Amino acid sequence: MKAQTTIKDIAKALNISPSTVSRALKDHPDISQKTKDAVNQVAEELDYHPNTIAQSLRKSRSNTIGVVVPELVHHFFASVISGIEDVAYKAGYRVVICQTNEDVEREKQNVSALISSRVDGILCSMTKETRDFKHFKSVQKRNIPLIFFDRIANEVKADSVVVQDYEGAFQAVEHLISQGCRRIAHFKGPDSLLITKQRINGFHDAMREHKLPVEQDLIIEADNRDLARATIRQMVESGAPLPDGIFCVNDNVAVGALLQLREMGVKVPEQVKIIGFEDDVTFTQLTDPQISSVVQPSFEMGQLATHMFLDELARKESHPDKILEIKTPRIEVLKTKVVVRGSSCEKVWEEEKNRRVQE
Structure with missing residues (x-):
């Protein structure tokens, strides 16, 4: 097995001191560019790799x-x-x-x-x-x-x-209200997470701000796609009136809700409007309609x-x-911001459909 090249090998090849090689490899300002170039060239030729373990022990x-x-x-x-x-x-x-x-x-x-x-x-x-x-x-x-x-x-x-979990949730619910929603459900995350509490608080305060009642049975823990599908299925099969808007704790949940509603013949956004909280932008723009979302940086x-x-x-x-x-x-x-797509706005949904026809 070939021994690993060291700084001493490079120094010997160039007839300079190991300390000069070390400083040249670190681009030290006291070393001339000509020497740096020569050191780097020989280091490449000899397949030199720094000993990171030794360096870490020293530092x-x-x-x-x-x-x-x-x-x-x-x-x-x-x-x-x-x-x-x-x-x-x-x-x-x-x-x-x-x-x-x-x-x-x-x-x-x-x-x-x-x-x-x-x-x-x-x-x-x-x-x-x-x-x-x-x-x-x-x-x-x-x-x-x-x-x-x-x-x-x-x-x-x-x-x-x-991120602004409270503010993002507040803005998401306000957007649904601006689109005519009055019975809004919230598919939330587990209570152990602070982001869940912040988003529930934003949901509550937005409803209160617009003098809309919060129906506790419409606040449901469903923090993944399967749970969202099961929740929608139960809602539709119960025969009870559906909410006209759903604020989902994340986009994955929003996608699950959208897919299940469409499978069961419920029109989105005409009958139920949906908005998520961004966690997977790749899905939000591939659904039909695309998912509105609170975008996180x-x-x-x-x-x-x-x-x-x-x-x-x-x-x-x-x-x-x-x-x-x-x-x-x-x-x-x-900061977060609401990005409106077709799942929560009928006008945007029409634009999305027209764009797809043209494409």
Whole structure:
């Protein structure tokens, strides 16, 4: 087996010192461009790769960020991860991604594995089943920066990035009301999540603002496509009057509701109008009609979470031998906006149909 090329091999080939090679590879300003070019050329010819393990031992850093997400298949989390990697790469960090599949035990195992791998920080969107937060507090006891995004834990004093869940829900319901809806259902997420509570509050306050009654039996936990389909099926088969509008906790739920209503002969948006909260834009624009949604800046969320990690790392590295007291958590709130498509507006639905005919 061929031995791995080292800085000393490059130095020997060019008859210069290893320290000069090291500085040239790091693009140090004291090294001439001619020497840098020569070093980089020989490094490529000899297939040199830096020993990141040795570097990390010297710096007490792994230059690795751990990311924990509920699911990778959703566009929302994929977009957040892209934002994380955008900032991490420019800062010289690698990203290790762990998926929990909404399993709290897997979340605990992932966090433990990341700690054991000596990551420099952990960015996390927790599972909807998380009730015990010891594994997150364990991260902080080791002075490892912990940043939450989207789904956060108030029980853990950590920096976080969220969107305007309350305002987005309020605006979504106001939009349905502006389209003539008066009996509006809300397909909500699990009560354990703060985003669920924020979106329910926005739903309630929008109804109250417009002096419309909230029917408690129209607030139903249905946070995935299958549950949305089952809920619609039960509503239609009961023979009771259907709501004229549905605000869904996410787009996946909105798609399920739309597909089931159409299968059962209910017209969308003529009879029932639907709006979601963006988590998978790839589906919202492929349905017929397209799904109206509260759009979240997911890429920017990932970027900001990573910048917050870098800030927190710098703060803690200023006192490497001391577990710093948890400061007042920094919470960044990103704006949302309602994007109106055919599922909630008959005029837009007509435009969508005409556009498809022309295409």
